[in-house]
Amino acid sequence: MSHSTGYAIGLFLAAAVAACAPDGDQLLGGGGNGGPNGSGDPNAQGAPGTSGGPGDATPPTLECTAKPQGRAYIGFDGADMSAARDNENVGINRARLKPYAAMQSEYQRVLGLVPPSLAGSAESFDSPPPRWFIEARQTGVSLSAIFDISFEGCIAFTKDAADYAAMPDATSAATMCTSLMKKAWNRTPSPDESAACVTLATSQLASEANPRRRWAYVCASVLSSSNFLTF
Amino acid sequence: MSRSRDQRRVRLASEDGLRLSRRGILKGALAAAGAAAGVRLAGRGFEGEAQAATETSHFVHIFMNGGLNALFAGCANQFLTNGTFGVTSSNVKNVGGGVYTDLGTFGTFSPFALSHWGAVGIRHLNALHTTPQNLNSGGEHAILKDGSNCYLNELAHAMGGDSAFKAVYFGDRPPAYQDQPTYQGVPLQRVSDLGDAIKALGAATPDPNAPDRTLAASALAAAQAASKRQIAANPGQLTPLTDAYDTAEAGLRKPPPKPVTFSDISTAYGLGGKTAVTSYAAMLAGAEVMIRAAGTNVVNITDFGLASWDFHQTSGGASLNGTYSREKMLGTSGFGANRIAPIKTFIDRMLDLPDRNVVVCISGELVRLPSGDHGDGTVAAMFGKYVKQGVSFGVDSNARFNSSTPGVKPFWAAAAAALKVPGQPFGANPHPLFT
Numbered sequence: 318m319s320h321s322t323g324y325a326i327g328l329f330l331a332a333a334v335a336a337c338a339p340d341g342d343q344l345l346g347g348g349g350n351g352g353p354n355g356s357g358d359p360n361a362q363g364a365p366g367t368s369g370g371p372g373d374a375t376p377p378t379l380e381c382t383a384k385p386q387g388r389a390y391i392g393f394d395g396a397d398m399s400a401a402r403d404n405e406n407v408g409i410n411r412a413r414l415k416p417y418a419a420m421q422s423e424y425q426r427v428l429g430l431v432p433p434s435l436a437g438s439a440e441s442f443d444s445p446p447p448r449w450f451i452e453a454r455q456t457g458v459s460l461s462a463i464f465d466i467s468f469e470g471c472i473a474f475t476k477d478a479a480d481y482a483a484m485p486d487a488t489s490a491a492t493m494c495t496s497l498m499k500k501a502w503n504r505t506p507s508p509d510e511s512a513a514c515v516t517l518a519t520s521q522l523a524s525e526a527n528p529r530r531r532w533a534y535v536c537a538s539v540l541s542s543s544n545f546l547t548f
Numbered sequence: 549m550s551r552s553r554d555q556r557r558v559r560l561a562s563e564d565g566l567r568l569s570r571r572g573i574l575k576g577a578l579a580a581a582g583a584a585a586g587v588r589l590a591g592r593g594f595e596g597e598a599q600a601a602t603e604t605s606h607f608v609h610i611f612m613n614g615g616l617n618a619l620f621a622g623c624a625n626q627f628l629t630n631g632t633f634g635v636t637s638s639n640v641k642n643v644g645g646g647v648y649t650d651l652g653t654f655g656t657f658s659p660f661a662l663s664h665w666g667a668v669g670i671r672h673l674n675a676l677h678t679t680p681q682n683l684n685s686g687g688e689h690a691i692l693k694d695g696s697n698c699y700l701n702e703l704a705h706a707m708g709g710d711s712a713f714k715a716v717y718f719g720d721r722p723p724a725y726q727d728q729p730t731y732q733g734v735p736l737q738r739v740s741d742l743g744d745a746i747k748a749l750g751a752a753t754p755d756p757n758a759p760d761r762t763l764a765a766s767a768l769a770a771a772q773a774a775s776k777r778q779i780a781a782n783p784g785q786l787t788p789l790t791d792a793y794d795t796a797e798a799g800l801r802k803p804p805p806k807p808v809t810f811s812d813i814s815t816a817y818g819l820g821g822k823t824a825v826t827s828y829a830a831m832l833a834g835a836e837v838m839i840r841a842a843g844t845n846v847v848n849i850t851d852f853g854l855a856s857w858d859f860h861q862t863s864g865g866a867s868l869n870g871t872y873s874r875e876k877m878l879g880t881s882g883f884g885a886n887r888i889a890p891i892k893t894f895i896d897r898m899l900d901l902p903d904r905n906v907v908v909c910i911s912g913e914l915v916r917l918p919s920g921d922h923g924d925g926t927v928a929a930m931f932g933k934y935v936k937q938g939v940s941f942g943v944d945s946n947a948r949f950n951s952s953t954p955g956v957k958p959f960w961a962a963a964a965a966a967l968k969v970p971g972q973p974f975g976a977n978p979h980p981l982f983t
Contacts, residue, residue, distance in 0.1 A: 457795025
């Protein structure tokens with residue numbers, strides 16, 4: 318690609334982005350992990366709506382709200398080559414499921430250990446053979462398997478730590494849910510995201526009498542969310 | 549976006565069908581230890597497992613992608629006079645009721661299957677293959693797509709019931725090469741590991757260290773709630789996750805069925821303890837697992853490879869399709885796995901159960917012509933306890949269909965009739981063998 322071509326494409330993209338998302342923070346509520354408004358630092362934190370902060374705002378629209386200002390390109394057959402261009406807002410449709418090959422280091426990063434059953438679960442993650450590529454995907458069966466693997470890791474993760482010795486209450490659940498989510502998701506959870514976790518910990522798991530095991534369910538839930546399973 | 553993803557998912561074309569499939573070269577067996585450990589033998593005695601007061605129906609579509617020669621599907625007699633496709637009096641079997649087939653392959657099915665074999669012609673008028681480059685056309689698309697929907701989960705929806713996994717598929721790519729949309733709450737989901745499936749369905753022996761199923765369902769519901777915003781903002785890749793969460797939760801909340809042991813399944817289908825669905829036999833075994841453990845309505849099994857049954861070879865102008873197809877079915881001459889053996893196993897174990905109405909349909913998307921080329925329809929071999937023996941709109945000696953041969957929707961109407969689906973979800977059924 319020549320410099321002039323690259324420069325032209327750069328100008329076009331800049332114009333299209335501006336037309337799509339004049340204020341990214343308003344659309345996406347921030348978001349770390351190098352997101353459209355993020356700093357690029359996956360561990361960066363910030364206040365709501367700011368770089369690296371919790372993404373608590375649902376995008377008002379998945380599509381551009383203004384027509385991109387880029388030029389049209391007419392092909393040899395007279396057709397407008399930009400007519401079929403996807404109309405999507407900035408930051409939309411970027412998430413992709415992590416491949417199996419990434420999961421060992423991901424569990425290690427979050428839990429400090431790798432669940433033993435992960436080693437024999439390549440097919441659960443639809444892992445491709447060497448030198449082949451398959452876009453990862455999840456189904457009901459595989460998500461259930463992922464939960465089991467996560468639960469196994471979380472049982473070991475919560476086994477000795479003092480934080481998990483007592484039953485969760487509203488305060489400890491909020492603290493631990495946020496902490497786990499930050500660590501697993503590389504961003505601060507939004508209030509509704511953490512609320513789901515707190516409700517799980519404090520009420521929906523009430524029949525589990527073992528506090529460490531109850532925390533393990535909470536931990537496995539965080540690790541079974543799309544926020545952990547995607548990058 | 550999903551199209552390009554599916555294109556990436558498809559492995560290199562296997563033009564002659566002789567190459568090993570991508571899954572066939574998956575290295576490293578998923579050792580049976582995980583799934584086999586701790587499960588107990590149940591034997592074959594599941595005949596008495598009454599899941600409901602009434603008989604449940606299940607449809608298993610075994611798809612030979614690239615084309616199933618009509619000589620196998622019930623019309624072998626049409627090729628006898630001219631010896632087309634190598635058919636001779638010594639390699640053809642008169643099944644009865646006008647059904648003729650290849651003696652060494654389909655002709656080896658059980659007497660019960662042979663006496664409940666209805667061959668049904670489908671004239672869809674598309675003689676092309678559906679491929680990643682031809683997603684919106686071709687025979688596979690014609691047979692499986694109903695507008696933007698897919699007949700497979702349309703049928704699963706019409707069949708009703710309360711299975712958490714109403715429609716599933718086995719294979720290395722989705723039916724018709726693209727993720728099929730959820731139809732009225734019924735997704736079509738892939739199963740890639742039988743051990744996972746048995747555990748997810750609660751059909752394995754309870755493990756005291758495993759998560760409680762109800763609590764796990766609650767935890768997954770919380771995970772889904774926490775994922776809601778991200779899924780909404782990434783519909784291209786993550787929309788199927790919603791179905792996955794729903795299905796996983798629903799499966800966990802269901803009372804566990806009678807145990808389905810992987811060791812029993814592995815022995816019956818000769819899986820050698822491998823839970824990964826990387827073999828043809830594993831796909832048939834998976835169909836049994838999903839029917840017995842999940843009560844799945846519709847199972848699609850598509851052979852590995854891109855149009856891997858597309859044998860165009862000729863000799864002296866005569867098609868060798870019959871010979872190559874037979875060899876592939878039997879796993880001879882370098883074709884690897886025997887396909888007929890696990891199909892027979894499945895049929896032997898599942899077709900004549902007292903509490904289930906299992907309908908097995910074996911088809912490709914195209915019949916083969918004596919010239920070696922494709923026809924513009926297919927003949928499906930349908931087996932089921934309520935299927936009458938016979939041929940409904942077969943092909944002639946040139947493997948051509950009569951112009952009066954019904955199309956695709958009537959085929960699905962026939963399947964619905966064989967399954968005893970109430971009403972006529974696909975319109976009137978013109979095939980009297982299926983009532």
